[in-house]
Amino acid sequence: xxxxxxxxxxxxxxxxxxxxxxxxxxxxxxxxxxxxxxxxxxxxxxxxxxxxxxxxxxxxxxxxxxxxxxxxxxxxxxxxxxxxxxxxxxxxxxxxxxxxxxxxxxxxxxxxxxxxxxxxxxxxxxxxxxxxxxxxxxxxxxxxxxxxxxxxxxxxxxxxxxxxxxxxxxxxxxxxxxxxxxxxxxxxxxxxxxxxxxxxxxxxxxxxxxxxxxxxxxxxxxxxxxxxxxxxxxxxxxxxxxxxxxxxxxxxxxxxxxxxxxxxxxxxxxxxxx
Amino acid sequence: xxxxxxxxxxxxxxxxxxxxxxxxxxxxxxxxxxxxxxxxxxxxxxxxxxxxxxxxxxxxxxxxxxxxxxxxxxxxxxxxxxxxxxxxxxxxxxxxxxxxxxxxxxxxxxxxxxxxxxxxxxxxxxxxxxxxxxxxxxxxxxxxxxxxxxxxxxxxxxxxxxxxxxxxxxxxxxxxxxxxxxxxxxxxxxxxxxxxxxxxxxxxxxxxxxxxxxxxxxxxxxxxxxxxxxxxxxxxxxxxxxxxxxxxxxxxxxxxxxxxxxxxxxxxxxxxxxx
Numbered sequence: 001x002x003x004x005x006x007x008x009x010x011x012x013x014x015x016x017x018x019x020x021x022x023x024x025x026x027x028x029x030x031x032x033x034x035x036x037x038x039x040x041x042x043x044x045x046x047x048x049x050x051x052x053x054x055x056x057x058x059x060x061x062x063x064x065x066x067x068x069x070x071x072x073x074x075x076x077x078x079x080x081x082x083x084x085x086x087x088x089x090x091x092x093x094x095x096x097x098x099x100x101x102x103x104x105x106x107x108x109x110x111x112x113x114x115x116x117x118x119x120x121x122x123x124x125x126x127x128x129x130x131x132x133x134x135x136x137x138x139x140x141x142x143x144x145x146x147x148x149x150x151x152x153x154x155x156x157x158x159x160x161x162x163x164x165x166x167x168x169x170x171x172x173x174x175x176x177x178x179x180x181x182x183x184x185x186x187x188x189x190x191x192x193x194x195x196x197x198x199x200x201x202x203x204x205x206x207x208x209x210x211x212x213x214x215x216x217x218x219x220x221x222x223x224x225x226x227x228x229x230x231x232x233x234x235x236x237x238x239x240x241x242x243x244x245x246x247x248x249x250x251x252x253x254x255x256x257x258x259x260x261x262x263x264x265x266x267x268x269x270x271x272x273x274x
Numbered sequence: 275x276x277x278x279x280x281x282x283x284x285x286x287x288x289x290x291x292x293x294x295x296x297x298x299x300x301x302x303x304x305x306x307x308x309x310x311x312x313x314x315x316x317x318x319x320x321x322x323x324x325x326x327x328x329x330x331x332x333x334x335x336x337x338x339x340x341x342x343x344x345x346x347x348x349x350x351x352x353x354x355x356x357x358x359x360x361x362x363x364x365x366x367x368x369x370x371x372x373x374x375x376x377x378x379x380x381x382x383x384x385x386x387x388x389x390x391x392x393x394x395x396x397x398x399x400x401x402x403x404x405x406x407x408x409x410x411x412x413x414x415x416x417x418x419x420x421x422x423x424x425x426x427x428x429x430x431x432x433x434x435x436x437x438x439x440x441x442x443x444x445x446x447x448x449x450x451x452x453x454x455x456x457x458x459x460x461x462x463x464x465x466x467x468x469x470x471x472x473x474x475x476x477x478x479x480x481x482x483x484x485x486x487x488x489x490x491x492x493x494x495x496x497x498x499x500x501x502x503x504x505x506x507x508x509x510x511x512x513x514x515x516x517x518x519x520x521x522x523x524x525x526x527x528x529x530x531x532x533x534x535x536x537x538x539x540x541x542x543x544x545x546x547x548x549x
Contacts, residue, residue: 010392012400074289081290087536088294091301094528096482098500099521102507103304106514111318113303145296177282206393209484213504229395236399237489243399250395257393 016247029244036248046249048223049231052136056207056227057260060140060147061200065193067148072155073185090153092146097209104142105129105214129214132224139210139225147203151196158192159185194268198261205257208233228253301525308332308519315514331519335506338516341494342523345502352417352498353480359422360476361469367423368431369457372438383432389425394485402489412493421480427472434468435461470538474531481528499524 016029040046071089075082092100107113108128115125128138162185170180186193208229211219219226219234228249236246302322307315308331310324319325336342370376371383401420402411410416438461446456462469487501497505503520510516 010389010397010400012403013396016399016403070289071293074286077286079283079286079290085290085294087532088297090532090536091297091529094478094532095301095525096484096500096528098482098484098503099525100300102503102517102521103300106307106518107300107303109514111316113299113320116318116320149297202393206395212484212488213507216508232395232398233485233489236402247396247399250393250399254393254396258391 013247013251016244036245037252039245040249040252045223045226045231046228049219049226049228052224052226053205053207053228056136056140057201057204060144060204061197063140063144064148064151064200065196067144068151068196069155069186069189069193071148071152072159073181075152076156076159086153086156089149091149093150095146097146098213100142100146101210101213104138108138130221132220132222135214135221135224139207139214143204143207143210147200151200154196155189155192158189162188190268194264197264197268201260201264202257205253205260304518305522307514308522310515312513312515331515332523335516335520335523338510339502339506339520341497341502342520344495345497345499346523348414348496349481349498349500352414353477355414355418356421356480357473357477359418360424360427361473363423364427364472365431365462365465365469366457367428368433369435369461371428371432372435373443386425386428390429398485398489405490412491412496414496416490417487417498421486424476427476430472431465431468434465438464467538470535474535474538477531478528 075086075089109115110125110127110130114128118125126134128134166184166188167180170184175183206229207227211225211227211230212233215221215225217230217234217238219230232246232249232253235242235249306322306324309327309329311326311328311330314325371379371386405411405416405420408416410419442460442464443456446460451459482500483498484500484504487498488504491497491501494502494505503517503524506520507517
């Protein structure tokens with residue numbers, strides 16, 4: 001079973017990436033060499049999708065990581081009611097992406113909740129869903145909000161392993177709360193942070209559900225929420241004769257993710273030298 | 275314990291409370307919207323308490339969309355079957371990798387580790403073509419069979435069984451239990467926390483999955499809830515009162531599960547979280 005549905009498809013995926021696929025009647029495959037890969041260079045929508053995805057990754061991963069760490073450290077401070085807050089914070093992680101996206105679309109409405117709050121505190125309001133300049137930001141805000149708690153739990157587990165004696169020693173040296181956080185907690189958690197960032201990279205590069213529901217599958221307005229995976233979906237299942245090209249794009253995405261995670265590993269290793 | 279100043283404590287509480295509000299507001303807003311009339315919703319007032327409390331939206335979604343209970347049933351059937359099969363196969367595979375000596379064990383384990391790295395999009399298209407070839411598009415088995423094992427959890431179970439005390443199994447064997455007897459009667463019952471964590475993740479993954487049903491299912495009769503919700507939104511594009519009510523119906527079961535099994539969630543994440 002493992003072979004049929006996991007290994008098989010991977011081999012099949014490589015095969016597809018080098019073929020032109022027709023699905024009318026019986027499936028036909030025509031070998032086209034590297035044509036599918038060459039085509040990417042001239043595909044403006046692919047470039048837009050890659051740009052959107054990279055922008056999304058570069059903003060969302062650091063934000064959700066920092067937020068997760070700050071929340072975990074605050075929760076771990078030994079206050080009463082910690083359990084209650086932990087349960088509340090975890091809610092977005094449990095809720096399906098489809099439901100969350102719909103709730104946020106309703107809140108992002110031009111005459112909706114978020115604009116009303118912004119107006120009340122004197123900030124500018126936006127056409128969150130319809131303006132190409134802000135639509136992707138709307139998805140970013142929503143996803144930072146919904147994924148940070150998941151990583152917070154990972155940080156919480158690791159925080160419990162930090163020996164109290166470290167903090168006590170720092171207190172004797174007269175360190176304040178911020179210094180303790182910055183010089184003990186953060187360095188101690190570096191391996192966990194590395195894990196959280198890698199998981200974050202893998203997750204964010206695969207953004208699909210939210211973009212799809214936001215734009216009803218189009219990636220609009222004006223391609224502003226088009227992500228690589230949404231583009232792959234469109235080429236594979238919505239236009240005829242481009243399935244092989246979609247497989248090539250998926251293959252390219254896998255390589256981009258691999259390179260990004262390796263880069264992260266390299267960077268975090270160099271960091272630990274200091 | 276570390277000493278804490280009053281101001282510091284107040285500051286920490288302020289952070290906790292503010293973030294709790296930020297987390298809860300979308301849910302409360304959606305919940306309150308689901309009890310409002312459409313006129314009140316679009317009038318642009320922001321009040322969490324409905325002016326005219328109504329249950330009409332909840333009644334209407336079941337009237338307007340007669341497939342709603344069917345979607346609920348599809349989601350439940352698929353998620354439950356997938357969870358049961360995953361528990362069985364992943365723990366057996368994990369146990370075999372941890373304990374049994376058989377030719378090809380090492381390469382097999384390396385393959386599973388490699389599979390962990392491959393993003394789902396790479397296998398999405400080939401998987402579709404295989405299911406099409408088998409005639410399994412638009413079927414329960416098309417949704418269930420490809421997801422009935424999971425490399426992540428095989429790996430997790432292997433790590434769990436490797437640290438499992440061998441003496442217990444040896445004692446069971448002395449008492450005359452065979453391999454399967456030992457596994458099902460001794461090992462599995464003791465692996466309950468790991469199984470519970472796994473069950474929750476697999477169930478949630480299947481229950482909330484959007485992309486796979488989107489690709490495999492095109493017959494509205496077979497839609498799962500996330501997909502149904504999306505098509506519902508397409509039909510009732512500006513009827514936000516219905517959409518919010520439908521979203522709430524869909525979210526409730528998961529919140530109930532969470533209320534009961536909350537500690538396993540936390541355990542499960544630290545399990546998968548590189549520990």
